[in-house]
Amino acid sequence: xxxxxxxxxxxxxxxxxxxxxxxxxxxxxxxxxxxxxxxxxxxxxxxxxxxxxxxxxxxxxxxxxxxxxxxxxxxxxxxxxxxxxxxxxxxxxxxxxxxxxxxxxxxxxxxxxxxxxxxxxxxxxxxxxxxxxxxxxxxxxxxxxxxxxxxxxxxxxxxxxxxxxxxxxxxxxxxxxxxxxxxxxxxxxxxxxxxxxxxxxxxxxxxxxxxxxxxxxxxxxxxxxxxxxxxxxxxxxxxxxxxxxxxxxxxxxxxxxxxxxxxxxxxxxxxxxxxxxxxxxxxxxxxxxxxxxxxxxxxxxxxxxxxxxxxxxxxxxxxxxxxxxxxxxxxxxxxxxxxxxxxxxxxxxxxxxxxxxxxxxxxxxxxxxxxxxxxxxxxxxxxxxxxxxxxxxxxxxxxxxx
Amino acid sequence: xxxxxxxxxxxxxxxxxxxxxxxxxxxxxxxxxxxxxxxxxxxxxxxxxxxxxxxxxxxxxxxxxxxxxxxxxxxxxxxxx
Numbered sequence: 005x006x007x008x009x010x011x012x013x014x015x016x017x018x019x020x021x022x023x024x025x026x027x028x029x030x031x032x033x034x035x036x037x038x039x040x041x042x043x044x045x046x047x048x049x050x051x052x053x054x055x056x057x058x059x060x061x062x063x064x065x066x067x068x069x070x071x072x073x074x075x076x077x078x079x080x081x082x083x084x085x086x087x088x089x090x091x092x093x094x095x096x097x098x099x100x101x102x103x104x105x106x107x108x109x110x111x112x113x114x115x116x117x118x119x120x121x122x123x124x125x126x127x128x129x130x131x132x133x134x135x136x137x138x139x140x141x142x143x144x145x146x147x148x149x150x151x152x153x154x155x156x157x158x159x160x161x162x163x164x165x166x167x168x169x170x171x172x173x174x175x176x177x178x179x180x181x182x183x184x185x186x187x188x189x190x191x192x193x194x195x196x197x198x199x200x201x202x203x204x205x206x207x208x209x210x211x212x213x214x215x216x217x218x219x220x221x222x223x224x225x226x227x228x229x230x231x232x233x234x235x236x237x238x239x240x241x242x243x244x245x246x247x248x249x250x251x252x253x254x255x256x257x258x259x260x261x262x263x264x265x266x267x268x269x270x271x272x273x274x275x276x277x278x279x280x281x282x283x284x285x286x287x288x289x290x291x292x293x294x295x296x297x298x299x300x301x302x303x304x305x306x307x308x309x310x311x312x313x314x315x316x317x318x319x320x321x322x323x324x325x326x327x328x329x330x331x332x333x334x335x336x337x338x339x340x341x342x343x344x345x346x347x348x349x350x351x352x353x354x355x356x357x358x359x360x361x362x363x364x365x366x367x368x369x370x371x372x373x374x375x376x377x378x379x380x381x382x383x384x385x386x387x388x389x390x391x392x393x394x395x396x397x398x399x400x401x402x403x404x405x406x
Numbered sequence: 407x408x409x410x411x412x413x414x415x416x417x418x419x420x421x422x423x424x425x426x427x428x429x430x431x432x433x434x435x436x437x438x439x440x441x442x443x444x445x446x447x448x449x450x451x452x453x454x455x456x457x458x459x460x461x462x463x464x465x466x467x468x469x470x471x472x473x474x475x476x477x478x479x480x481x482x483x484x485x486x487x
Contacts, residue, residue, distance in 0.1 A: 224466060224467075228466065228467075231463055232456075232457045237446050238446070239447065280425075280426055305450075305451070332445040
């Protein structure tokens with residue numbers, strides 16, 4: 005049994021106010037975990053723990069100001085706690101597979117600078133960082149934490165964020181009955197994510213023109229014998245090709261978080277979908293590299309129909325590892341997207357246009373599409389980006405193999 | 407099925423795809439993709455709905471004939487005749 009005490013966060017600190025607990029009794033903690041937020045004259049500070057074990061009892065309530073050295077919680081020693089990954093329930097294991105655990109965090113308390121270190125959005129994959137108070141509040145308000153933007157340490161969701169998000173989250177379940185309200189909230193969410201992206205991500209952009217005449221021919225032939233509900237669209241082939249290429253070029257598939265790139269284990273392609281009347285969301289097609297084009301098409305149809313009618317589940321918009329965006333066949337020839345943080349790449353697919361093209365030494369009319377890549381230069385480079393785009397182009401040359 | 411009935415079915419199905427648009431205000435000779443801001447996925451859903459409701463399997467090669475409300479009504483009338 006050990007005690008977790010109010011730390012001294014500087015020679016001039018005499019007391020601190022417990023702002024929020026990030027753990028509750030029964031939670032397992034290990035050295036380096038952030039367990040509480042403490043307010044001092046220097047601002048809010050995330051406090052990490054030095055012990056490994058299980059929280060037995062919380063001794064100081066939120067809001068209390070206590071002197072340095074005051075016991076804040078009792079920790080029960082748990083020798084097997086380090087084996088947590090092995091005994092973790094399936095859900096945790098899944099989270100771990102999506103987001104490899106970060107390296108051991110520094111053991112000393114660090115200054116939390118919400119405006120710099122904590123982006124407007126929580127890490128969207130794996131276990132959601134949120135304080136117990138935020139979890140309770142979200143539960144009573146029937147809000148999904150995955151939809152809430154965290155402003156606490158490392159992007160953790162704190163109670164205040166849940167309060168602030170009440171206008172945003174319900175839009176996911178709401179019909180278009182009050183379009184003004186929904187779209188306004190969605191606009192705010194887009195603004196936050198895109199502002200963060202342009203502030204933090206050093207984007208670079210590449211483009212590559214691909215002859216998709218083989219895709220069109222193959223689709224026409226394939227769809228000719230199928231009823232409408234079994235037909236495929238070019239969009240499904242594009243998503244499959246991007247997913248396969250992302251699998252082969254893993255530095256485009258993952259997350260840049262806390263100063264480093266984390267590879268994602270699966271390829272979950274977020275498909276940017278315009279919502280009628282304004283707004284945008286990018287729900288994920290999970291394991292898009294491993295499912296058939298038919299299954300992929302079915303899932304896209306389902307997602308798009310539900311997204312457009314406002315019946316999307318919040319979990320579906322949470323875990324994309326790369327995004328694909330297309331402005332449709334009446335759109336533009338090329339689009340240069342803004343990466344959706346913490347992802348590191350976005351592939352844009354322009355509309356198909358008829359162009360004179362050189363085929364086997366002669367000019368021929370061909371259907372051309374411009375693929376673009378927006379890459380996060382912290383995670384990948386233009387050289388790999390060029391190969392990644394070329395790979396997508398190569399895959400689209402043989403649609404029957406997708 | 408009369409012209410009026412087919413037109414009503416089409417308006418209803420297009421209304422499901424573009425619920426915010428007042429179908430009675432759509433010019434029957436206008437390009438539906440532009441008038442309703444629909445893309446290939448929406449159009450495929452429209453064709454699928456017609457297949458389910460009227461039993462008419464519209465091949466892709468005939469899609470251009472259904473680009474306006476008037477065109478779609480004529481096409482389906484001929485198919486049902």
